[in-house]
Amino acid sequence: MIKRVVEGEKLPLAKTGVEAQKIRALWLCYGSKYDFCRFYSAEFFTLCELNGSFVVCENDSGKAPRNGDFEELSEFLKFWGYGDIFCSENVGKRLQNALCCDCRTLFLMQFTGTADPCEVEEIEKEPPLSEVFDILKTGFEIDFEPWYLDMSHRARHGVTRFRRLGGAVLAIQHELFGEALLSQIATLPEMRKKGNAGRLIRAVCGELLQSKVFLLCEDKLVPFYQKIGFSVVGKKCTLFPKR
Numbered sequence: 370m371i372k373r374v375v376e377g378e379k380l381p382l383a384k385t386g387v388e389a390q391k392i393r394a395l396w397l398c399y400g401s402k403y404d405f406c407r408f409y410s411a412e413f414f415t416l417c418e419l420n421g422s423f424v425v426c427e428n429d430s431g432k433a434p435r436n437g438d439f440e441e442l443s444e445f446l447k448f449w450g451y452g453d454i455f456c457s458e459n460v461g462k463r464l465q466n467a468l469c470c471d472c473r474t475l476f477l478m479q480f481t482g483t484a485d486p487c488e489v490e491e492i493e494k495e496p497p498l499s500e501v502f503d504i505l506k507t508g509f510e511i512d513f514e515p516w517y518l519d520m521s522h523r524a525r526h527g528v529t530r531f532r533r534l535g536g537a538v539l540a541i542q543h544e545l546f547g548e549a550l551l552s553q554i555a556t557l558p559e560m561r562k563k564g565n566a567g568r569l570i571r572a573v574c575g576e577l578l579q580s581k582v583f584l585l586c587e588d589k590l591v592p593f594y595q596k597i598g599f600s601v602v603g604k605k606c607t608l609f610p611k612r
Contacts, residue, residue, distance in 0.1 A: 371416070371445050374408040376401045381410050381428055384546050387477060387583060387605065388426035388457060391550070392417040394543035395424075398526045409445075413438050414460075416445075420515060421452035425460055443467035454608040461606025468608065475605045476591055480582040482598015484575035492572050496533040498524070501553075504538045508555035532576075534569040536560030541573065549580040567597045574598070 374380055380396050382389045392408070395417050399406040409416040413434040415426045423446065427434070443464055446454065454464065458474070465472045498520055502513055520540075523529035530541045536557035542550040551573065556566050574582050585605060586594060595601075 371409050371411040371414070371441060374401060374410050380408060381415055382426060383429035385548060386426070387548075387550060387585070388424055388455065389415075390543055390545050390548055391424045391455065392426055393545055394523070394528050395419060398523050398528050411438070411441070414442055418449070418451075419519070421450070423451050423454045425454060425456040425464075427457060427460060439463045439467060451608075451610070454606075456606055456608070458604040458606055461608060464608055465606075469611065471609045471611055473607045473609070474588070475585045475607060476588060476601050477603040477605055478584050478586060478591070478594050478599040479602045480574045480598055481600045482571070482574070484571055484578060484598075491534060492569060493533040494530070495524075496531055496538065498531070501531050501533070501538050504533075504536065504557055505553055505555050507558055509553070532569060532573050534572065535563065535565035537565040537569045539566075539569060539573060541577070544577060544580050547580050549577045549582045551582060551584040554584070570597055 380392070382393055392415060395406060396408060399419075401408055406419045407417070409418075410428075413428055413432070415428055417424045425442070446464070446468065454461075456464065461472055464470070498517055501520075502511075502516065505511060505516075506513075520529060520531075524531070528543050532539055532541070537560065538553070538555055539551055540553040542552040551570065554566060554570065583602075584594065584599065591601060
């Protein structure tokens with residue numbers, strides 16, 4: 370049975386893994402007191418929903434979910450409705466068939482190159498969010514108000530940090546239990562192809578030497594990140610309702 374997790378209850382999550390860390394970061398930021406951010410648990414899954422976007426994490430139970438568990442999960446998602454669902458490749462394949470939705474594969478990449486901590490001094494820490502958005506909107510289709518409300522809340526709770534260098538920005542989405550996730554990487558059009566994004570990423574990896582550094586990208590960007598020092602270590606899925 371899938372039930373909502375409320376304040377005072379334990380959120381059953383594995384200590385490592387990008388899905389678990391995404392949910393844990395939202396729990397640290399929002400807890401269970403906001404109706405627009407909800408957390409749910411079942412025997413084999415933990416879920417978080419933020420404004421219609423779901424993250425599904427397989428629990429570290431030592432047993433594999435049964436067909437009936439995936440049926441319950443898919444019916445739950447159908448009932449509540451979803452804008453998108455982030456999950457493992459295994460869960461994505463099972464849910465795609467059950468939900469008859471579209472699936473986008475994302476490559477999970479880990480930094481395995483050499484980072485120079487000295488480069489950290491060159492980057493700007495915590496640039497104004499309005500200026501970060503001005504850069505991000507040139508590469509992503511995002512609306513300012515929901516993005517700003519979420520990112521400012523994460524920043525106030527010390528979960529998400531932004532960095533900027535030469536017209537390039539990125540977010541350290543979270544750094545938890547020795548795992549960091551980079552996201553929202555973009556460069557102003559007039560500043561592209563100058564190496565600033567690569568220098569920024571390597572500098573931030575130098576800042577995060579105590580953690581394993583990950584990012585998610587589509588297949589067309591895999592060669593770019595491999596040149597910087599990242600290696601493919603897995604695949605994840607984002608599911609969308611069919612249009």
